[in-house]
Amino acid sequence: MVATTLRAASANAAGLAIDFQTVSHQYDLDGQPLPVLRQIDLNVGPGEFIALLGPSGCGKSTLLRLAAGLERPTTGDVLEDGTSIASPDPSRVLVFQDPTLFPWRTVRDNVAIGPEARGVLAGSQKRIDDALRLVKLEAFASAFPHQLSGGMAQRAALARALVNDPHLLLLDEPLGRLDSLTRLTMQEEILSLWRHAGYTVILVTHDVEEALLLSQRVIILSERPARIKSEVVVDLPYPRRRDDPRIVAQRQTILEFLGFSA
Amino acid sequence: MTSAAVDKDAGRKSVSSAFARPVWKHGLYAAAAWLLAAIVTAAFPDVVPWGSRDVFVGLLLGGGAVLAGLAFSVEKLGGLGRGLIHYGPWLIALGLWFALWELITAKLGWMPKPFFSPPHGLLHVYIVDWQRILICIAYTARLWTIGFFSGIIIGFTGGVALGWSKTFAYWGMPVLRLIGPVPASAWIPATFFLFPTTFQASLFLVALASGIPVAILTASGVNSVNRAFYDVARTLGANNRYLVLRVAIPAALPHVFIGLFMGLYYSFAVLVVAEMLGAKYGLGWYLQFQTAYSAYANVYAMLIIMALLCSGLVKLLFVIRDRLLGWQKGVVQW
Ligand SMILES: Nc1ncnc2c1ncn2[C@@H]1O[C@H](COP(=O)(O)OP(=O)(O)O)[C@@H](O)[C@H]1O
Ligand SMILES: [Mg+2]
Numbered sequence: 178m179v180a181t182t183l184r185a186a187s188a189n190a191a192g193l194a195i196d197f198q199t200v201s202h203q204y205d206l207d208g209q210p211l212p213v214l215r216q217i218d219l220n221v222g223p224g225e226f227i228a229l230l231g232p233s234g235c236g237k238s239t240l241l242r243l244a245a246g247l248e249r250p251t252t253g254d255v256l257e258d259g260t261s262i263a264s265p266d267p268s269r270v271l272v273f274q275d276p277t278l279f280p281w282r283t284v285r286d287n288v289a290i291g292p293e294a295r296g297v298l299a300g301s302q303k304r305i306d307d308a309l310r311l312v313k314l315e316a317f318a319s320a321f322p323h324q325l326s327g328g329m330a331q332r333a334a335l336a337r338a339l340v341n342d343p344h345l346l347l348l349d350e351p352l353g354r355l356d357s358l359t360r361l362t363m364q365e366e367i368l369s370l371w372r373h374a375g376y377t378v379i380l381v382t383h384d385v386e387e388a389l390l391l392s393q394r395v396i397i398l399s400e401r402p403a404r405i406k407s408e409v410v411v412d413l414p415y416p417r418r419r420d421d422p423r424i425v426a427q428r429q430t431i432l433e434f435l436g437f438s439a
Numbered sequence: 440m441t442s443a444a445v446d447k448d449a450g451r452k453s454v455s456s457a458f459a460r461p462v463w464k465h466g467l468y469a470a471a472a473w474l475l476a477a478i479v480t481a482a483f484p485d486v487v488p489w490g491s492r493d494v495f496v497g498l499l500l501g502g503g504a505v506l507a508g509l510a511f512s513v514e515k516l517g518g519l520g521r522g523l524i525h526y527g528p529w530l531i532a533l534g535l536w537f538a539l540w541e542l543i544t545a546k547l548g549w550m551p552k553p554f555f556s557p558p559h560g561l562l563h564v565y566i567v568d569w570q571r572i573l574i575c576i577a578y579t580a581r582l583w584t585i586g587f588f589s590g591i592i593i594g595f596t597g598g599v600a601l602g603w604s605k606t607f608a609y610w611g612m613p614v615l616r617l618i619g620p621v622p623a624s625a626w627i628p629a630t631f632f633l634f635p636t637t638f639q640a641s642l643f644l645v646a647l648a649s650g651i652p653v654a655i656l657t658a659s660g661v662n663s664v665n666r667a668f669y670d671v672a673r674t675l676g677a678n679n680r681y682l683v684l685r686v687a688i689p690a691a692l693p694h695v696f697i698g699l700f701m702g703l704y705y706s707f708a709v710l711v712v713a714e715m716l717g718a719k720y721g722l723g724w725y726l727q728f729q730t731a732y733s734a735y736a737n738v739y740a741m742l743i744i745m746a747l748l749c750s751g752l753v754k755l756l757f758v759i760r761d762r763l764l765g766w767q768k769g770v771v772q773w
Contacts (some may be wrong), residue, residue: 247673265674266674267675269674273670281690281766283687290671290677290685291675293678295675295676323768338675406512416758
C-alpha cells in the first residue's frame, strides 16, 4: 500500500500533544468585536485522533487556525508539547476547507510547495510522487487546478499536506466535496496513514458518522461563540463498521447533543 | 478562421476534381492580381516620375511568379503553407490594391505628388534612404529599449513594494495616485529643462510612461492576492521571501501584464513626441524632418516601418504572456 511507502520516510514521526488552555478568541468585524471561541479547554494527546462537530459558523475553523499558528488567541494559550505556539510551522499542517491550490502551478508543483519552501525540494521528489499516488492523482501530476474536479482538488490539497510529514494534521472538512465512494476510500487512507505514521489528528467534520468511524474522541461545540458542549469517547477497535450497534447508539447520542432528537 | 478554412476546403475540392491534383485557387488569383499590378505599373507612364518603378515591377512579377508556383506546391509546406492558404484572400486583395493605388497616384495623378505617393515611390525611399532609416531605427531602439526596460523594472519593483509593504503603500500610493494620471507628454517641457541632454530627458519620459502603469497594476495585483494563499504557504513553512517571490508575484502576474501592455502603448506615444522635439536622429525626428521638407513619401515609408515595429513588439508581449499565463486559460476568458 502506498501509505506504507510514504510512512517509511517518516518512521519516527511522533504525534504532538496540543493543549488549548482556556482559549477565547474574537475577530474584529467592521470595528465590532465578534466573539468566536469562549473558554475552550481541550487536551489532545500525542497521536490522538479527535473530531470536532458543531453548527456551521461556530468557530471550528478558527480553532484549527489557532492550532496551526495562523492566529494567536485573544486570551488563553495554545501549547504544543508544552510550549506556546507562536507561528505556523510545517510540523503542524492545516488542510483548508477550500482546496486553495495555487492556480498557476501544476498539481505536482502544488504538492511540492512545502518541500520547496523549506529548501528540501531536491531530496523530496520521491515523497512527492508517493503523495500523489496516495491520493490517486499521479495521472494528473502535470494538470492545472482548473482542470480538476472539486474532489480531485481536495485530494491534491491533502497530498500537499501529507508530503510534509506532519506531526499534527489539522483537517478542516477535507472530505466535504468528495463523492461518496472516494470519500470512503479517503477515510480509510486517512485512518491507515494515521495508524502507521502516528501523528495527531484534529478533524473538523459535519458528518457525525465520519467522526465516529475515524476518531477516538468526538468534541461537540455549541453555537458561536463556541464552547465545548460535550465530549464522546469512541472506544472501539479499528476498522469500524457503520452498522455496528455501538456506533449507531453513539450517533444517536451525538445528534441529541447537537439538538436533533430523532 | 473557420470561414477561411471552409473556403479553402471548398476550393480544394472543386479544383482537385478538375485537375485530379490539389491546386490552391487563391494562389492563382493572387498571382494574376500581382501580374495585373505589374502591368499597370509598367505599361503606363507616371504623371510625374517617382523612380524605382522598374524595381517595383520586378518585385511584383517575382512575387506573382512565386505565388503561381505556390499554387501547386503549397500543400507540401506544412505550417507555413497553411498560413499562406489562410491569408490567400489577403494576397489577392494586396495585388488589386497595388494596381488601384498605382492608377490613382502615379498614373492618373488624382492623388498628386508630393502629398501622396504610389507604392514604388515608397520603395524608392527605402532604396535611396535606407542608411538614414536604419540609423534612425537604431537610435529609437536604443532610446526605447533603455527607457522601457528601466521603466518596467523600476515600476514592477516599486509596485511589488507598494502592494506588499504597508509603509511603502502609506507613503507611495498617494504620490502614485497623484502623478499616475498625468500624461507623460505633459512632462516634456519640464524634463527638457531639468535634464542636461535631450537623450536623458527622453529616456526619463519613456521610462515614466511605461513604469507608472506597471507600478499601479502590479501594486493592485499584489494587493488583491487571495489571503488564503499566504496562509497555505505559511503553514507549509514559507518565509517572507517565498511569500513575495513564489506567491504574491505569480498571483499578481495577470495584473502585471495589463500594466505592461498599457506601458508599451504609452511608451510608443511619448517616444515619438519626445523625438520630434529635440532629438538628432530617430523615428519621430525622421517624420518631423521629412514633413518639413514636404517629403511625404518618406513620411509614409517611415510610418509603415513604425507600424511593423510597434505591432511586432505588441505581438511579442502577447506571446510572452501566453507562455507565462497559460494556466489562466479556463480560469479567465480572454
Ligand atoms: N478573519 C475573520 N474576520 C472576521 N470574522 C471572521 C473571520 N474569520 C471567521 N470569522 C467569523 O467567525 C465565525 C466563525 O468562523 P469559522 O471558524 O470559520 O466557523 P466554522 O468553521 O465553524 O464554520 C463566523 O461567524 C465567521 O464569519
Ligand atoms: Mg469552517
